[in-house]
Amino acid sequence: MSYESSRTRFDYCPVENGAALEEYGRLMEQTGRLASGIDGSSSAYAALVLHCSRFLLRLDDDVWRKVPGGYDPHASLNALLASNLELFPGLRGEGAYESSFANPVYCARLFGLDRGRRLAFLASSLTGARAAAVRGLAFLLPRFHALVSRMWHERSRVAPDGAPDLESLDGIVRAFEDFDRTAEYTAMNRQSFDPGARLLMDVLEGSDLEDPRYLFDLGCLVTGNEIETSKFLAALGGPETERLAESVASAYVRGFEAEGKDMS
Numbered sequence: 628m629s630y631e632s633s634r635t636r637f638d639y640c641p642v643e644n645g646a647a648l649e650e651y652g653r654l655m656e657q658t659g660r661l662a663s664g665i666d667g668s669s670s671a672y673a674a675l676v677l678h679c680s681r682f683l684l685r686l687d688d689d690v691w692r693k694v695p696g697g698y699d700p701h702a703s704l705n706a707l708l709a710s711n712l713e714l715f716p717g718l719r720g721e722g723a724y725e726s727s728f729a730n731p732v733y734c735a736r737l738f739g740l741d742r743g744r745r746l747a748f749l750a751s752s753l754t755g756a757r758a759a760a761v762r763g764l765a766f767l768l769p770r771f772h773a774l775v776s777r778m779w780h781e782r783s784r785v786a787p788d789g790a791p792d793l794e795s796l797d798g799i800v801r802a803f804e805d806f807d808r809t810a811e812y813t814a815m816n817r818q819s820f821d822p823g824a825r826l827l828m829d830v831l832e833g834s835d836l837e838d839p840r841y842l843f844d845l846g847c848l849v850t851g852n853e854i855e856t857s858k859f860l861a862a863l864g865g866p867e868t869e870r871l872a873e874s875v876a877s878a879y880v881r882g883f884e885a886e887g888k889d890m891s
Contacts, residue, residue, distance in 0.1 A: 639763035639826040640814050647766035654772035658683055661779055670789030671737045675728045675746060676779045682753050683771055685713065686760045704854065707840065711849045714757055738790045745796040749778065752803065761846025763826045764814055774803050837861045 637644050662680040665673050724730050729751035735743030752774070759767040777799055781791045791799070818824045827845065834841035839857040842849045860868060 636760065636763035636826060637765050639818075639824050640766065643764070643766040643810060643814055647769060650769050651765060651772075654769050654776070655684070655687055657776060658772050661776060665779065668789075670787070672746075672782055672786075672789030672791075675734075675750060675790075676775060676782070678728055679750060679753060679775045679778070683756060683768070683775060686756055686768075704839070707843050708849060708851075708854075711843055714846075715848050738788055741793055742790055742796055745793075745800055746790065748800065749774065749803070757846060759811075762815070762818065763824070764811065766814075767811055770803070770806060774799070777802065 637648075658680050662677060662684060665677045665680070668674075668677070726733055727750075728734060729747055731744050731747040733743075734747040734750070737743060738746055753771060756768055756771040759765070759771075778791075781795045781799060782789050783791055786792070790796075814824065818826065818828075830841060830844045834844075836857070839854045839861075842853055842857055847853070860871075863871065
């Protein structure tokens with residue numbers, strides 16, 4: 628891979644991320660202590676919160692603090708595929724989703740229908756943390772650490788499964804959803820044109836696209852399908868790739884027009 632940079636993902640939105648760094652560091656330590664304290668607890672709810680906290684800790688180590696393109700260039704594709712899959716815990720191995728906390732059916736079996744649905748929603752919401760980390764929007768991550776902390780502190784001391792009652796869970800969901808998204812939308816919009824923020828375009832424009840390893844910098848689930856598609860597109864050549872891109876973009880435009888969606 629030709630792409631080399633000393634910039635971490637944190638450096639792409641320095642104003643927003645810098646203001647949140649102190650809070651983020653404090654919450655990271657808090658989540659680490661929380662995970663250590665939960666480890667060994669036997670309730671189903673403890674297992675869910677431990678899963679969520681470990682996921683956030685792994686994001687810190689393996690995503691946003693890493694320099695884009697900073698993985699071992701000598702690593703095999705199989706090794707990179709295995710590492711990438713760790714960021715998608717509900718998909719690891721055959722049948723993994725059946726026992727994933729992001730699966731409402733599984734959570735309903737553990738906690739009952741109403742509480743299970745809410746807990747599955749909260750567990751699956753962690754995908755937002757992964758997306759924020761990959762795009763360098765580290766200032767959004769404290770929200771997820773605060774969620775996990777509140778989930779644990781409002782656990783039930785009397786219910787056999789350890790989960791909070793329905794009223795408490797509704798409060799947790801409302802608090803998680805009630806936040807001002809202005810800064811998030813502003814930063815994501817700026818990433819499309821600001822040279823100081825356009826992390827994903829830096830990855831694409833600075834990579835050897837004939838080497839599919841660049842896929843592991845984009846934060847998506849990478850499987851053999853994505854690897855083969857990347858190789859196919861690289862082999863097409865510039866003009867054919869541009870025509871394909873135009874066709875895809877045109878199809879989206881026609882779809883938006885047919886559905887009356889605002890394209891501004």
